[in-house]
Amino acid sequence: MNILFIHDAFPAQFGRLALELVRRRGWTCRFLVQSLSSCPTPTPEMLETLEIRQIPLAAEHRSSAGVPWPQIHGHFLEQCQTVVDAVRSSQSPRPDLVVAHGGRGAPALFLREALDCPVVVYCEYYFATHRRDISYRIDLPPAEPASFFPRCINAPTLAALVDCDAGYSATAWQRETFPLRFQHKIKVYFDGIDTALYSPGRSSRRIGGVTIPDDVRVVTFVSRGLESIRGFDLFMKVAQRIATARSDVVFVVAGGEEIHYGWDKLHTGQPSFKQWVLDQDTYDPSRFFFLGRILPEQLADVFRMSDLHIYLTAPFVLSWSMLNAMASGCVVLASDVGPVLEVIEPGVNGLVEPLFDTDRLVKTALQVLDDPGSYAPLAAAARCAVVDRYSLETCIPPLGDFLERVAGGAR
């Protein structure tokens, strides 16, 4: 089968999937993308195996200042036009199936004008006007666009849902964010965690040039961007109190300073939410290691040295890093929100506490750090849960079958 993947970035959600489909099924996978991502970066094997065509971004799309929210849809349509023009001019064989991100991440709206094959959309998320995602952190100073943005940002998503033959979400919680009227079109297929890379084992216990002694406890926090939607500020509050309670703990934080979601720059009036958070208190720099963005292999090593992984997301798309941590055999302490509870069974394969309840988060974290042995079964169960339900081995076959069914005219 010949699949055309469309996404604004590569590899994003599709790179690894495509690689697996080439390896396991011998399918041809081509990509139309706008940029190569820096988190995660494409692997050499992906670049060698997959046919990737980059469509240049218009100048305004490259602006670091971003696009004003009322103009986002217009820029999306311009990119849609660029994509369909690229498809028309392509010399490649016609695909049997198009797989596109179903939001503004994939400008695929006009593809029907050039292709007559089925279209599958990846239904990552549907933004809510309240009590989820970027509308959740009402504890932060209000941001003017927050009331308006969620009421218009779903326009590309809705158009994709109307237009597609079928869709899939990675988790049931993500699927349920979509309007009920479309859920019949959306199946749930997780796309797989690399449980060979993310596995328990010995760690280097080195961060940069520093070796972390064996008797020092390591608390980890990972997020693509250190931002409010992933609870970076709340983590730092918890970490500060843990640091005060125990002198033998260091904190390893992986993630860039970019803001990917929400209004942190407007909430704080500063370009870096991380810096704004650090300015709120006095942190002992010898206890905190900020790694910035790191490669998957480095991340796997970080998880192996973790005594406790803290994941404090708002109700939003689950971070693959939480599953990576579980696959690595970490004890995970997470916020008790819907997407987390789909994976973590509290007290069985992880721990949860209310997102804003610093007291309980600190108390539970200290219990784990005080007596790691008692929590080792949770770590083992976490690893099992990911291997059983979320590994590449488990997830790729049914997802491949689904794509094949849609390509064949069934869903």
Add this chain to the structure above:
Amino acid sequence: MAQDPLHVLWIEPGFPGRLGGVADWLTRLRGYRSWFYCHTTGPRSHWPGSVGRGLEVQTFGVGGAARDPAVAWTRTLERGLCYAYGCWEVLDKRRPRPIDLIVGRSAGLGSSLFAPVYWPAAPVVSYLDYYFAPHQHDLADEAGPDTPPSYYSWRRSMGAIDLLDLEQASLGWTSTAWQRGLYPAEYQPDIEVFHDGIDTSLFMESSWRARGTGPRVIGGRAIAPGTRVVSFVARTLDRLRGFDRFFALACKLLAARPDVICVAAGDPIVRRGLDVLFHNRDYFAHLKATQPAVDLDRLWMLGSVAPATVAEVLAASDLHVAPGRSYPVARSLLEAMASGCVVLASDTPPHRDLLTPGRDSLLVDGRDQDALYEAAVKVLADRATYRPLGEAAAAVVNEHYSRAVRMPKLAERFTRLVEAHEARR
């Protein structure tokens, strides 16, 4: 079922627009208190009677792309958001309250999308006009091979504001089953078909029509006895409403029959962006320049006129021609029917939705100029034979499409919606 008075916030780009007449009826006859938020207002002569007496009209400004005389097709939603934001700004400043119900009509320009930011407690009704099919209906049916690909991209993108409105709305509302059928299947169960009716106190069978004789006057000009009047009415004289077809028909009729005058009411400047070719152009001037000379003394071009003048046109009409493309039925068609006109319309799905050919109207292929002409000539030659069609048309409207019939049902629906919303809170 109770029809309690409600506080309603109406939002539409222009007033009175489509919702103004509805708001007026409910304000006058059901005691509603209405705030009508709009960007522009039509001439005061077009305003309904309840303005200032329970119906308050409030204009809002727009910024950004909405200030540009035209925007690239990719910026259509952005322009709509500017309208929605402009409306919200004035709502937030004027703070009308309480509000039991919000009724919005985007009309392609944004509307009530941000009203719940100001007043989240009320259910929202979205009036829906038209969902674009990429290659079907309106003028797309005639798009030739030279049509640029971006034309179809534009059409595929035009549903964005309607989809957002529908997601926000407690109820989608449209006028005909054909219009509802244009929307994606996933949304159709949430869209109710409810024609808002026309004002049959203004549009009714004239004494001239009833007696077959007597004076006829249009805009102060008397019609000579024995004259046959062929009418065409549209908000703007454009291809969508088939003005080109009417003009061609008028040319032939005027050449063939000295006893005919043709009367067209409507703005000659094409206002619908849907007609990409002639948008903001004088379409009548274009037709005059491209077709054989016509006897302009007998082609009365009235321009945009008040409803009372439209009523005069229809009251005097021997034949009303509605040769439009496949597009939501013009209110003027129902007004013509209410006036007892013999209606000659194009045979399109939206017309079939309302008309029964041979019983209350005549339908012919609108693209077939000969068929239009032959049908018109027959009607003009034998008024008596076709008179029952006009009588049946008036009866259909009086029975099914008059405000007096439709509005109480709409009031009931609004009351039910508000009660259900309050019960859930």
